[in-house]
Every structure is written in C-alpha cells, then in structure tokens.
Amino acid sequence: MGGIEDLYQEMILSHYRAPRNRGTLTNPTVSVTQNNPMCGDEIQVDVLLDDDGRIVELAHSGQGCSISQSAASMMSEKVMGTTRDEAQHLIEVFRRMMHGDDPPADVDLGDSEALAGVARFPARVKCALLPWMALKDALQSVGTTKETPHGQ
C-alpha cells in the first residue's frame, strides 16, 4: 500500500477545493447519472456535443469524496474539445491507469495523471472511475444516433 501522500496529491486537493466545470447544463445532448454502489456517492455528467460529435461543454454535479470530485474536475478539463473517439480513448487509458498501467507515451491525461497513485488503494479506484464511467455511458448513449447504419 502506498503512503497517504500518493493518494492525496496537491493537484488532487486543488481540484477538490476549486472544482472546474461544476454544475449542470441547460441543454445537454446527454445527461447521465452514475452511482458508486460501494458508498452511495452519485455523480451527474452533462455533455453538449456539436454536430461533429465534439464535446463542446461538460458539467458535473453530485456528491462525492475528494477523489471522485477531483477526478470529475480534471476529466472535465481534459476532455473538453475532444471528439467522441478521442474521449473514448482517454477513458480507456484512464481505466487502465486505475489498474496500474502507465498511460502510453503518446497519451497525455493532463492533471488526471495525479490520480495514478489511486491504483494502490483498491477501495478508492471506483471513486476515481465514477465520473469517467459516467462519461463513457453518456457517449455510448448518443453513439448510435451519430453512427452511419454500417458503423457498428
């Protein structure tokens, strides 16, 4: 098990104290709620996509611990402006990082890389994944509408 400072890095605490993109959107393309069955925490992620499937706005709300809240804040900054495919790739890289795999050299997760230490605290992995899994759900739920009929 790692030391507590591996978990609560300054970057994480700074996002926790001043979360970016917190709130809700008035006209989201999709809004998804995820809850952590382990602790009851809930997060809502609202996403606005443009016609090209690019994330132009993202807001997160709900209640959670420092790990899930900061993860949501860092994720919101990172995925803003990415296309669905790019965002889906980032989700996968983040998920693997939570299982102990370093992100590949050509992928930059931004501030979210501060969460790498969470992998050593198995009870908290679900917290860090909560917003990312909400985003994954959100993108999947709009996925079919934008695909060509042969796309799947």
Add this chain to the structure above:
Amino acid sequence: MTEARLDSLAVRADVPILARPSASGRPLVYLDSAATSQKPMPVLDAMDDYYRAANANVHRGVYALAAEATERFEQGRADVARFVGSRPEGTVFAKNATEAVNLVAYAWGLRHLTAGDVVVVTEMEHHSNIVPWQIVAGLTGARVEFVPVVDDGVLDLAVLRDLLATEPVKMVAVVHVSNVLGTINPVADITRMARDAGARSLVDASQSVPHMPVSLAATGADAMVFTGHKMLGPTGIGVLAADPAWLDGLEPFLGGGEMISDVRREGSTWADLPHKFEAGTPPIAEAVGLGAAVRYLEGLGMDAVRAHEVELTTRLLAVLGGVEDATVYGPRDPARRGSPVSFSLPDLHPHDIAQLVDREGVCVRAGHHCAKPLMRALGVPATTRASTYVYNTADDVDALGAALASARAFMGRV
C-alpha cells in the same frame, strides 16, 4: 453496583489481532465492530481444536469420531439457545443473519402472503431486512411499507399503528438496534402491536444480541435473527431463533441433504426441527466457535458488556461533540442507543475521513452501511461510523478524536 465491571484490557489481551500493528505501523485502533467483531483466543482455539481433534461430518456417521463432531456441533446450538432463551429445536443455523431473514421470507412469506397483503419494515433497516421482503412481495403481490424515522433517529410508531389499523399487515420486520443510528427500538411494544393486529413479527437482533442481554421472549417476536461474526464468533454462521411450534408448520426453505426424513421418487418428507431448515452440511466448526463466543460473553456477563458499551458510547458522543461542526446521528442519550455512532463533517467526505484516520491506525467505516433508504431519509449519501465493543478502551475513542483533528489539518482546514 455490585456487578463486576468489564475489564476491557483483559479482553484485549485475549484478542490476538489487536496486538498487530496497523498498515501504517501504529497500533490498531479497531472501531468497526458493528461491521464485524474481532475474535478472542477461546473462539479460535475451539475451532482449531475441532478441526485438529474432532472433525467429521455430523449426524450421519456411526463411528465414534462422527458422534463426537455431532456432539460439539449440537453443544454450540445448545449454548446459543441458552444465550438467547430459545429452544434448541427453534434455534436454526444459517449462513448469516441475511440468510436467516431470507429463510423466514421464503419459508413463511412466499406461502402465506397473498396479493394486497402488507409487510411492514422500517426506514432504518439494513438491506438484509428489506430486500428479501421486496423479492417475496414481488412474487406474491404483497406490498412493503416503511415506518419512517423521525426526531433524533427514532421510529414514528404512530405510522405503524396506523398501518396496522388500516392495512392487511401480515408481517412486521424491525431492527432491534440500528447499525447506523444506534437507536434501540422498543421491539417488545412493536411486536405486541403486530400480534394484536394479527401480524407476525421478525426482529433483526444482529446489533443487539452481541451487546446487551436479549432473549427471544423479551423481544416478543415470532422470529429473531442474528449473525455470529458480530458477537466474537466466526463468519459463515447466523441464527434464526423462533417458536418451534410456528416453525414446525412451515415448509422448508432450502432442500437437500440433512433436512429430509425420507426421499422417494414421488416426493420427500422433512426432518424434524431444527434440521428441516438446515439443508446440506452445516457450518460445523463455526457452530463450535459460536458456542465458545457465547460462553466467553457469558463469562463477561452481558450486563457488564452493556455497561461498558454505555460508558464508551458516552465518551464517543462527547469526543464527537467536541469536533467542530460535526453532525452526529441517532439518539443523544447513551442509555437509548447501542454502540454504532454515525457522524458527518461538512468539509470532509466519509471516504476521506476513513482513509485519513487509517493513517493513525484508526479503523472506522464509511459508506451507506447497507441502509440506503435511511441514508436518503437523512439526506446524505454516506456517513462515517465508529462502533465499540468489549475490547475497546477509552483510549481508542480518544484516538479517533485526535485522528479526526489531524485529518482536518491534512486536508487544509484549521
């Protein structure tokens, strides 16, 4: 008072795990006995000795070793029955309290509930006393109604009275001591109200039997359930204590070996109580361990166990009362509550609290405590819970206070 006081340092010396350091290297301060208790040497020794010296399958062997195993197993049952004042034939071993509730829900509920009937539970139930009733209600067309929690964490019995007067209530299933709020519910009054209205009753005594004198008769319930691992015993064993005359009229829950009288191609007949409800090889070593746990508790004296709990809970409430802006749930009066004490801090999420105090070796639980309807009623997603038992001391409680202060300092407040 003439009664012997509980010597928690002596108990502590009997519990080997409490001598190990925590992951952080500090002494272990275990404040999560509401989730599971630690085990004293007499329990570990009894189980170890059973496996080393007397292991055989029970009830089916002719040889002497099998007879000895059966005798130790049944002695465990006799010990448990004596402890809660039930009859041995009305003392059924299950896997845990959860399975014991399911046993009643299926063996009784599935066959005796019909469309429109009502099962009453409360907002402060553990999921184990809600979900089985929801499942069986779904299969029978019955409904599950909830008695709300009001004021400082007590049940609104006026709602229960109203439900009993106006609805076809067939079962009232209620927790004796809440695992979140610590509230001691007036179960004798509740079961009497149920009986007067023609309803059966079940008391979930998982958090009371380990901590205070409890008898089946005093609860007045048709069925009482509790779980071995919260009372110094092993995991893998729970108990349904009930009136044998009632149990005898019920059909089995699980079918298989041990529970039959005869099996023919065209059908089977059932063994006598309690075996009718114990399909398959039972938790033998666990029953031996639970028997030893019960004898250990009897040795301490349940009045002394309860007095120690009141003392520590008084101190815990005082320590939390001194933490700035802490919200403490449940009754303020230690005489009206058991050991679980839940609290929250406005600036620290329960997960972060539990993680940060773990640095100092303090084990507390964070989450919904398998009581999501109660969390919703309290308007919080989760709480932090500390709970004490016979091996805890005032120092343990004080260590939580100190750890909370340094958790706050770490997270940048103060």
